[in-house]
Amino acid sequence: MPVKQFIQTQRVSIIMTKRCTLKCKLCGALAPYVENYHPPAEFLKKEIDAFFKIVDKTGIIDISGGEPLLRTTVSDFALGEILLYLIENYGDRFDYLRIFTNGTIVPGERICKVFRDVRKKKSFSITVDNYGKYSSKVKSIASRLEMEQIDYIIRDYSENIHCGGWVDLRDISLKHIEIADAKNLFAKCAIPQKLGCCFELMDGIISPCSVAAARYLCGEAGKEDAEIIDLFAKHTEMKRKLLEIFEADYFPSCHYCVGGLSDDSERVVPAEQATDEEIREWREKYTMRV
Numbered sequence: 187m188p189v190k191q192f193i194q195t196q197r198v199s200i201i202m203t204k205r206c207t208l209k210c211k212l213c214g215a216l217a218p219y220v221e222n223y224h225p226p227a228e229f230l231k232k233e234i235d236a237f238f239k240i241v242d243k244t245g246i247i248d249i250s251g252g253e254p255l256l257r258t259t260v261s262d263f264a265l266g267e268i269l270l271y272l273i274e275n276y277g278d279r280f281d282y283l284r285i286f287t288n289g290t291i292v293p294g295e296r297i298c299k300v301f302r303d304v305r306k307k308k309s310f311s312i313t314v315d316n317y318g319k320y321s322s323k324v325k326s327i328a329s330r331l332e333m334e335q336i337d338y339i340i341r342d343y344s345e346n347i348h349c350g351g352w353v354d355l356r357d358i359s360l361k362h363i364e365i366a367d368a369k370n371l372f373a374k375c376a377i378p379q380k381l382g383c384c385f386e387l388m389d390g391i392i393s394p395c396s397v398a399a400a401r402y403l404c405g406e407a408g409k410e411d412a413e414i415i416d417l418f419a420k421h422t423e424m425k426r427k428l429l430e431i432f433e434a435d436y437f438p439s440c441h442y443c444v445g446g447l448s449d450d451s452e453r454v455v456p457a458e459q460a461t462d463e464e465i466r467e468w469r470e471k472y473t474m475r476v
């Protein structure tokens with residue numbers, strides 16, 4: 187009888203929505219350009235089920251977007267539903283749960299009750315990005331989370347810039363034809379080398395880094411590519427591709443990547459807002475999937 191292989195990832199992000207209260211031109215998630223991606227909670231649950239059918243354990247689950255707190259309204263409480271679904275169904279399959287928010291929405295009573303329930307059962311924190319004048323609710327969010335005794339950290343991008351700033355990874359044109367150059371980039375990139383990849387669940391796929399996800403969203407990579415895993419394919423096929431990602435010494439997307447997250451990647455000022463014209467131009471350049 188074959189021995190079952192235990193599969194573990196360091197982290198995975200669940201993309202709740204690409205809608206956002208900001209329109210950051212250099213958003214690594216391409217949120218202003220793909221804001222139509224706003225799946226029903228039932229679809230997100232199916233993605234989570236599919237992920238845990240092939241992955242036995244993950245260290246961190248990140249809930250991000252877009253802005254996940256947009257999904258805490260009376261008519262759309264998907265964030266609360268997903269947090270409770272994870273705790274109830276997969277609480278023993280991960281260690282730590284985090285939410286990323288952009289400092290523009292103060293969590294209300296209904297979602298704070300869910301936060302309190304989650305905190306009793308799991309290590310849980312909220313990361314609040316502070317983009318200065320754009321993140322107008324940071325102080326109110328901090329007060330609310332302190333009152334609720336929810337752990338949080340504020341990542342400062344206004345004065346003492348977190349990590350020196352963002353890296354603009356949006357240029358996904360072909361740059362490195364030689365495999366040796368792609369491998370060189372991969373070897374310097376913190377995503378595979380230090381973070382064990384930044385797997386994302388989005389639109390029914392798993393991708394190992396934001397450049398691979400961006401290429402998928404822009405129609406430049408597909409489920410036939412080595413680093414794009416169809417979440418609803420046969421389990422054996424999904425496992426094979428995931429194990430190959432673990433073993434890889436470069437991804438096809440490295441050929442198209444401006445430089446990955448390496449120490450010498452140029453840092454740019456975060457949260458510059460895109461104009462409608464810039465968003466329209468971007469969408470016209472690609473066959474966007476959503």
Ligand code: SF4
Binds near residue numbers: 376396437439446
């Ligand atoms: S595509 Fe870029 S971000 Fe992704 S692993 Fe390669 S170098 Fe890193």
